[in-house]
Amino acid sequence: MSAIIIDGKATAKAIRHALKAEIAELGLTPGLTTVLVGDDPASEVYVRSKGKIAKRLGFKSESIRLPAKTSQPELVEYIQRLNADKTVHGILVQLPLPAHIDEQVIIETIDPQKDVDGFHPYNVGRLSIGVPTFIPCTPLGVQKLLEAYNLDPFGKHVVIVGRSNIVGKPQALIFVQKAAWANATVTICHSRTQNIAEITRQADILVAAIGQANFITADMVKEGVIAIDVGVNRWEDGTLCGDIDFKGVAEKAYAITPVPGGVGPMTIAMLMYNTVQAAKLYR
Numbered sequence: 001m002s003a004i005i006i007d008g009k010a011t012a013k014a015i016r017h018a019l020k021a022e023i024a025e026l027g028l029t030p031g032l033t034t035v036l037v038g039d040d041p042a043s044e045v046y047v048r049s050k051g052k053i054a055k056r057l058g059f060k061s062e063s064i065r066l067p068a069k070t071s072q073p074e075l076v077e078y079i080q081r082l083n084a085d086k087t088v089h090g091i092l093v094q095l096p097l098p099a100h101i102d103e104q105v106i107i108e109t110i111d112p113q114k115d116v117d118g119f120h121p122y123n124v125g126r127l128s129i130g131v132p133t134f135i136p137c138t139p140l141g142v143q144k145l146l147e148a149y150n151l152d153p154f155g156k157h158v159v160i161v162g163r164s165n166i167v168g169k170p171q172a173l174i175f176v177q178k179a180a181w182a183n184a185t186v187t188i189c190h191s192r193t194q195n196i197a198e199i200t201r202q203a204d205i206l207v208a209a210i211g212q213a214n215f216i217t218a219d220m221v222k223e224g225v226i227a228i229d230v231g232v233n234r235w236e237d238g239t240l241c242g243d244i245d246f247k248g249v250a251e252k253a254y255a256i257t258p259v260p261g262g263v264g265p266m267t268i269a270m271l272m273y274n275t276v277q278a279a280k281l282y283r
Ligand SMILES: NC(=O)c1ccc[n+]([C@@H]2O[C@H](COP(=O)([O-])OP(=O)(O)OC[C@H]3O[C@@H](n4cnc5c(N)ncnc54)[C@H](OP(=O)(O)O)[C@@H]3O)[C@@H](O)[C@H]2O)c1
Pocket: 138, 161, 162, 163, 164, 165, 166, 167, 168, 189, 190, 191, 192, 193, 196, 209, 210, 211, 212, 230, 231, 232, 233, 263, 264, 265, 267
């Protein structure tokens, strides 16, 4: 079988194109501010690419870099200032934060109406009950990818490996909703799951968000699976790979996302989408 390769780059480009038209109608400039504390190289890369795309879309985009020694009260105060700034519609604090800062305190300091990452408990609660809200960018991007390829999760068994608050759990909440591009039967697996391969082999749609290179091998999936790889891992030579053994699984899959070029570009596109929705709240 030759699998459909789900092209996240092209899908993200089409979404950005549609957003440009939406922004033109908006009558105001969406403002996105990213806050990076410390100098984690991976975070630097993420923040830079988010800023670049925001600028390309015509956003007022600002990246604030604070030293690693910034105290929690200082960061809280900074965010409160951004909450009060009417030109800032979306605030993104790049995670992880230095160990001396409590991430949850910071997430809960962001005004829920500017929480374009969708991590604030207010927005997580709204997602869980299925009312409009800011949805975390990566799992939202996964749903939009399926939609772009007309791969409807309706009635399908979606197995998600990973239960983080930023990917696995919100992904499950998205697909379990009684809503379009959802209505799935959802199973979540994690590091304490017994006989994981027995469960992943039942997946019609498998979402891997683990953080371990090539964890999902061909023997762990069934023929015709739709395989979505959220993982981003780096080999020693610097090349990227996902959590799914692409070569092996593609032999059995109906459709599969590559790494890079699958879910990653969608995450950034969804951040831009959420920021435009946040700006609309200020019209
Ligand atoms: N493409 C993107 O835009 C994007 C965005 C976000 C994240 N990512 C990538 O996605 C991956 C996951 O990110 P995350 O933030 O969700 O990671 P995380 O917070 O470290 O969560 C990883 C999850 O995988 C589970 N897990 C770890 N080892 C396992 C094993 N051997 N068997 C079964 N489950 C296992 C963990 O289980 P426990 O809960 O039991 O520990 C946890 O729930 C990473 O590679 C990250 O870089 C990509």
